[in-house]
Amino acid sequence: MFSIGELSRRTKVKVPTIRYYEEMGLLAEAERTSGNQRRYDHAGLERLSFIRHARDLGFSIESILSLIELQEHPDRSCQAATEIATSQLMDVRAKIKRLRALEKELVRMSKGCDGDGVSEDCYVLASLADHTLCDHEH
Amino acid sequence: MFSIGELSRRTKVKVPTIRYYEEMGLLAEAERTSGNQRRYDHAGLERLSFIRHARDLGFSIESILSLIELQEHPDRSCQAATEIATSQLMDVRAKIKRLRALEKELVRMSKGCDGDGVSEDCYVLASLADHTLCDHEH
DNA sequence: CCTTGAACCTCTAGTCACTAGAGAATGTAG
DNA sequence: CTACATTCTCTAGTGACTAGAGGTTCAAGG
Numbered sequence: 584m585f586s587i588g589e590l591s592r593r594t595k596v597k598v599p600t601i602r603y604y605e606e607m608g609l610l611a612e613a614e615r616t617s618g619n620q621r622r623y624d625h626a627g628l629e630r631l632s633f634i635r636h637a638r639d640l641g642f643s644i645e646s647i648l649s650l651i652e653l654q655e656h657p658d659r660s661c662q663a664a665t666e667i668a669t670s671q672l673m674d675v676r677a678k679i680k681r682l683r684a685l686e687k688e689l690v691r692m693s694k695g696c697d698g699d700g701v702s703e704d705c706y707v708l709a710s711l712a713d714h715t716l717c718d719h720e721h
Numbered sequence: 722m723f724s725i726g727e728l729s730r731r732t733k734v735k736v737p738t739i740r741y742y743e744e745m746g747l748l749a750e751a752e753r754t755s756g757n758q759r760r761y762d763h764a765g766l767e768r769l770s771f772i773r774h775a776r777d778l779g780f781s782i783e784s785i786l787s788l789i790e791l792q793e794h795p796d797r798s799c800q801a802a803t804e805i806a807t808s809q810l811m812d813v814r815a816k817i818k819r820l821r822a823l824e825k826e827l828v829r830m831s832k833g834c835d836g837d838g839v840s841e842d843c844y845v846l847a848s849l850a851d852h853t854l855c856d857h858e859h
Numbered sequence: 860c861c862t863t864g865a866a867c868c869t870c871t872a873g874t875c876a877c878t879a880g881a882g883a884a885t886g887t888a889g
Numbered sequence: 890c891t892a893c894a895t896t897c898t899c900t901a902g903t904g905a906c907t908a909g910a911g912g913t914t915c916a917a918g919g
């Protein structure tokens with residue numbers, strides 16, 4: 584049995600965040616000492632590691648709640664869990680696609696100013712003001 | 722001169738968002754009719770287009786405030802503006818890198834379950850529970 | 860046993876960039 | 890002049906935390 588601070592150290596999840604997860608129902612309410620302090624065991628550690636890993640992968644609290652529910656009803660859970668993971672993957676891919684378009688435009692913008700001459704007008708500001716300078720839509 | 726609704730239609734920025742931008746100091750306080758309704762002109766339209774474009778590119782409100790300030794003091798503004806754009810570019814690239822790692826792991830996770838056999842345990846849930854299954858760190 | 864000080868408790872409020880809704884006033888078309 | 894869409898201000902909610910106040914408890918050293 585160990586304290587919330589120890590759990591925090593082992594999982595790299597900050598103390599207030601652990602309490603927040605408990606409040607959100609991701610973590611079961613922890614046992615308490617006679618003095619009302621939380622105590623955790625190995626199961627609590629594993630659960631929190633699971634949550635942290637899922638958050639690192641960009642799953643929302645809501646998705647994680649679903650995944651935890653699935654863990655507790657193992658019958659036919661695999662398909663549903665895979666669906667959640669796949670939807671998360673679609674999400675990530677959409678974000679990558681969008682960011683790549685942004686990258687392209689930012690590169691073009693940043694390059695404009697420091698050419699070989701002195702530019703009268705700032706290319707960055709001009710680019711932002713005039714959308715028609717973009718070679719893609721967003 | 723046109724209303725906030727008209728401005729909203731032309732820029733695709735929602736009405737409450739326009740008011741929010743005004744409150745944040747991104748937009749100058751609009752002229753008002755005798756009945757206290759906001760009226761905009763072409764300059765207002767351009768300013769809002771600029772803001773929307775910058776937001777689309779992921780610039781924070783704070784960065785946009787800086788860019789607007791630079792617009793108003795055109796002397797030596799180019800270098801500073803380019804710095805902001807470059808920092809934004811670094812940011813976007815870091816995000817892309819991270820998302821690509823996530824993509825990789827999610828692909829691996831999602832593939833686990835629907836192989837040719839029937840898996841006893843859900844690979845998605847197992848992957849999340851056991852970080853050592855990852856082939857990269859995050 | 861007692862003290863010290865780190866760690867813990869609850870609670871409220873703040874972050875960012877909006878979004879939603881209430882309730883009242885205004886603008887415009889027929 | 891009457892509908893009724895639009896606008897106004899204000900407050901509160903979103904997601905996933907983070908920060909701080911003010912008070913209590915735990916563990917180690919004397």
